[in-house]
Amino acid sequence: MTTTAASMDTEFQFPEIYNFPPFFTRQPNDSTWKEQRRMWCDLILSYYKYNNLSSMTLAEAVSDPLFNNKQIHRSLRVDTLREVVEELVKQGNACWTGPKNTRDACLIFWRKPEAWASIIHQWASENGMFNMVFTFFELANGDDTVEQEFHGLDPLTLRRALDVLQGQGKAQLFVGTSDEDIGVKFFHSS
């Protein structure tokens, strides 16, 4: 904890519970486990938000500092992590990616797609971007969006957010030959 405090600018500051050894053991007691899982979910989301991360491969992630506390020599097991992610998926804060039923990789939404969608739509209305067509690349990496929070957003997350907008009738997606080529047009909210 002292090291994290010294280099606060660059490194994520872990909460106290991170140094509590039982935190890394899956608790057999149900009520205890629910609390533990909630704490892990919170920790994962805030860590991913801080480092602006989105995708996670479970087998690799367990060696990350997030799940492997070198100070107390404890690390989270993969199956326990999978249970935590399962809970995140249930809450809508994550989704499984990769082959079906393998549950080896996932996307973590530290901000839910719905929230992203409203941020993007907000930006479009503020900058008078309605009825104009953008490519995904323009939205995520273009010069117009440099100042925005969603600049540099993971394409999969962006796609989820725009799907939400399309579902609300606030945008229209144009599917090209590949995922990179997808275009989008924003509308006034009806």
Added chain:
Amino acid sequence: MEPVEVAHTLRPLLESGEKILCIQSKVGLYNGHVRDEEHDSGTVYLTSLRLVYVDQQSPREKSMELHLSRIERCSLHSGFLYSSGKISLYLRPTPGRGSGKAPEQMPAQADGRKYAWVSPYGSIGSAAASAATAAAVERLNGHARPHTAPSAGSPDWMCSICENVNKGGEGKCALCGVPRQGDSVPVEVDDALERAIANSMRQHARCPVCTFDNHASMTRCEMCDSELQPQDSSVPLAGNMARAEAVAGEDPSAPCYDAAAGDGDVSNVELIKLSFRAGGSSSFYTTLNETVNSSTWLVVDIDSAADTPGGAAQAGAVQRSTTARERRPTVGGISTLVSAAHETERARDVTLRSAFADLDALTAMANEILGLAEQIATQLNSPAASKLRKRGGSESDEDTAERADAFRQYLLDLGIDSPVTKDTAGAAFHEELARELCDYLENYVSKCGGTVALVDAYCLYNRAREFTLVYPSDFVQACNKFSALDLPLRLREYPSGLLAIEDPGSASDALIIGRIKRYIQSFGPVTANDLAALEDCPLTLAEERLWVCERAAQVCRDESVEGVRFYSNVFVDSASGSTGDNARPDDSDRQWHFI
């Protein structure tokens, strides 16, 4: 019978040297031939001294005892259809039995022992004999007796079913149990007839097995070859007859003679019947008969009061009277086959006995050692020992006393005086075993913090039982009966399958959890090993206790290569009390960096 105290486990309190020989549950008492509603269901204990009846409903108020010395003889009536097996106990009459209430000193027992005896049954003679001939015998047996039966005055009647003549106004026939019909014939008992029957009885020797009336000179039955009871007055089994003859001469010294006796058709031999509703009467009878005949209480008396000469003399007399009769060899026929079978059996018996002779010797030695231990214990308790203790320096005084106490405790732990066995307890075995277990283990369990693993308890208990070991399955079954018998211990099965005997008062989960939380607070996270050392309990039990805490969400675990360590449950604590967050850091840091 006399009211008796019972221990808090509802077993009778035994005197020193007294042993329980047989136990039978679901026994009802008959007061003469009348069912005693007050004492209708209970457990009867046959000890080497007494018969103790412990009532099922209210054991503390209604339990009674009967000293074996009071029993003159007993007989067995096996059950038939709805009537259960019964044992009749014919009691020696007490002087002054007309009042029937006052405790009296038995003149026959002049050896200084008190046979205080309150007998609510004393004033009640047997109201009806089971058969007319039986009544005649009874009459012979007793001389003129006061007719004090509750039914006095009401006429006798003949049962319309079995034609048995019943005495008094009882509602049921004493023989067949059928209620009295309206048209049953009142009978005037013909004294002359009875006398005639009795006379013929005296001339014939009735076979006790097949009831064939043999000629008086026969010693074995002509029909079934079984032994006849000789009519010689020197043999105690024929004592009734002998007595009858003696009394016929109007012996003025007869203690029970009552000149005011009127009708004289009621036998006054005090009779108590035990009705065995759950069976087991025959085995009980065998043991009872053996005990009564061998007069074990006299042996105990001699042991306990060796300086009274009367007791020894009496014991000798009894021994002389019980010497076995010689069997007369017979030739040919069934009896030869039977005797051949007997021979084979006897040979086998001898082989078996010699095979186990070593064991018997070992048992005898063990008993001696036990006696020695008891002797030492009494010496430690004696005033001389305490004087000795006082003479020692005052600073070592307490120490010595403590050591003496500990030593005494060891001696007490050495053995259980009369362990319950399947032979003695029969159907009530598991209940009785549970009671004895509870007696024995209660102190130990509370000393061990309220919980003892079943395996430990089993070893300890079996060690105390010396040679009559119990099977593990019986042990578990007995433990399962704790709660049903309302005893202070419980058998608990933990989810992992571990069985333990618990005293729910001193080992409730809440207490254990509180204790473990305190340990964690003062010593930091604990492993099962640590807890076993702290609590001084077996490792398996320590593990179970931690799991109990975990299930109650009071601790949480940390599994690592070093093993499983238990911490106080920060997860739930922080969720339930958000205010605790401020207070935690110093406190929790100390705990978490324990490793």
